[in-house]
Amino acid sequence: GENVEQHPSTLSVQEGDSAVIKCTYSDSASNYFPWYKQELGKRPQLIIDIRSNVGEKKDQRIAVTLNKTAKHFSLHITETQPEDSAVYFCAAARSFSSGSARQLTFGSGTQLTVLP
Amino acid sequence: ETGVTQTPRHLVMGMTNKKSLKCEQHLGHNAMYWYKQSAKKPLELMFVYSLEERVENNSVPSRFSPECPNSSHLFLHLHTLQPEDSALYLCASSQAGGNSGANVLTFGAGSRLTVL
Numbered sequence: 001g002e003n004v005e006q007h008p009s010t011l012s013v014q015e016g017d018s019a020v021i022k023c024t025y026s027d028s029a030s031n032y033f034p035w036y037k038q039e040l041g042k043r044p045q046l047i048i049d050i051r052s053n054v055g056e057k058k059d060q061r062i063a064v065t066l067n068k069t070a071k072h073f074s075l076h077i078t079e080t081q082p083e084d085s086a087v088y089f090c091a092a093a094r095s096f097s098s099g100s101a102r103q104l105t106f107g108s109g110t111q112l113t114v115l116p
Numbered sequence: 117e118t119g120v121t122q123t124p125r126h127l128v129m130g131m132t133n134k135k136s137l138k139c140e141q142h143l144g145h146n147a148m149y150w151y152k153q154s155a156k157k158p159l160e161l162m163f164v165y166s167l168e169e170r171v172e173n174n175s176v177p178s179r180f181s182p183e184c185p186n187s188s189h190l191f192l193h194l195h196t197l198q199p200e201d202s203a204l205y206l207c208a209s210s211q212a213g214g215n216s217g218a219n220v221l222t223f224g225a226g227s228r229l230t231v232l
Binding site for chain 1: 160222224226
């Protein structure tokens with residue numbers, strides 16, 4: 001099955017600096033890579049995702065890059081703000097054989113703290 | 117009520133009790149999931165119901181039993197649990213199948229379970 005490794009487990013940055021979180025995956029059949037943000041006491045929410053047919057995607061201060069050959073993908077947050085403080089989870093997914101729901105395998109999470 | 121709703125939000129039970137967690141989604145999705153979230157561990161997929169397919173993680177003990185009577189409701193029946201089963205149980209839903217843009221998970225707020 002799929003195995004997703006996520007690093008670092010904790011990350012502290014000064015407000016305004018950039019933050020980078022990295023993940024590696026093992027299953028070459030994985031073709032969908034979402035990132036979820038979970039604030040303290042709240043549910044995980046999708047912040048950005050990327051599919052295997054592109055190498056980079058941006059959404060304002062957030063970007064994700066994918067290297068299929070090396071089987072790793074990264075989340076980049078620029079101009080960090082205190083409200084970016086949360087746990088971030090990466091995930092990798094492939095379709096079930098029936099083509100229905102994808103099975104997401106999550107990384108262990110990164111606790112990001114943005115210091116004011 | 118919109119989104120994905122889970123009840124109860126908190127549950128304390130003894131090892132000999134039988135209880136159930138309930139999840140309801142109001143998004144018109146056709147796939148529902150149970151995830152287990154333990155401290156400092158990856159989100160662990162327990163069960164998926166999607167279209168005509170049920171997928172389960174083979175490592176999930178039989179003391180957890182899912183039920184999905186229709187595409188909007190999902191239950192997790194709990195029986196003779198162990199203290200190590202204490203965790204946050206997250207329900208999620210998605211629109212599965214066809215469009216590769218599908219399968220974004222929407223999570224519920226979770227049911228915090230404590231087994232004494």
